[in-house]
Amino acid sequence: MSSSNVTWHSSSVSKSDRSSLNSLKPAVLWFTGLSGSGKSTIANAVEQELHRRGVRTYLLDGDNVRHGLNKDLGFSDEDRIENLRRISEVSKLFIDAGLLVLTAFISPFRVDRQRVAEMLPEGEFIEVFIDTPIEVCESRDPKGLYKKVRAGEIANFTGIDSAYEEPTHPDIHVKTNDYSIEECAAQIVDHLQASHYIS
């Protein structure tokens, strides 16, 4: 046995080290809004602008989470809560990795969003309300879901026969109907800069 083994110890790279390397204050931008409100579209536009500035980001959405980590979950109340719990735990890991994380999930209930916020230290949860009138969401209907709801093929759909609880004090309130995608994205990036998440 080599004597060096006796004194083996553990030291590690910290969240603060990684954030410094990335020149940012890590946090999650938690996008919430109706289906078709533009959460993913605006989150993608924000990510593009941040990437252009060299800011390290990652976007969690249905595409990369539902078919992977959360593919064992359905849409019961219990699974809905577990779905958001895992997304928040993964967001926390990405924050610990020193990144700006963006999440794009309807997350219609205040209590659920509150639970996410409480898991994270002060200032690491940024609630972004993508505020689009439901008539506009329905007219966009990017996934054809509203059509299916109206045809009676889907039940418990947020905004139609299941509640969407609007954020009461979102950190960023984005009114998509009055502005272009680029303007909405700029509003969010400006907030990040003004609040010193990025320089």
Added chain:
Amino acid sequence: MSSSNVTWHSSSVSKSDRSSLNSLKPAVLWFTGLSGSGKSTIANAVEQELHRRGVRTYLLDGDNVRHGLNKDLGFSDEDRIENLRRISEVSKLFIDAGLLVLTAFISPFRVDRQRVAEMLPEGEFIEVFIDTPIEVCESRDPKGLYKKVRAGEIANFTGIDSAYEEPTHPDIHVKTNDYSIEECAAQIVDHLQASHYIS
């Protein structure tokens, strides 16, 4: 309704964009070995050296996974498999984010490690065998677990009364008993460089 909404489209920052920004080829360094073999210690030393070089990394281990994302899981066979499934899905997300991920879990069974490897594209799974004789692990006993096993307080302990299946062809074979921590870490970093994961 603003006409700009009609043409809303989605474009996104890709894995390749993020990898380019980070100047690396993302992958997971999957550390496997007995309890007390030095997985976490060496993974931490590797991460420190990579960080010193400006390489973006993240380390997943018991500390940040068991008490967060996987805190609902126990130690049944089913939960053990779900534990590794989630860790691999999260590793996949970090790879997609353009990082070099390090994982430090005993992961004693070949079939489980094989399952992780198969989830990832060719070249993104790097098996790192931390090879330490069990006598040495037991003499180190950093968590006092071997002592508890010998006292009959823990059963089904890897290497004692539960199998550890050594990797047959690990990508990196680290013999900790012959080298210092720094030398073991250097062996891994050299491999990453020689295989063009980092420059």
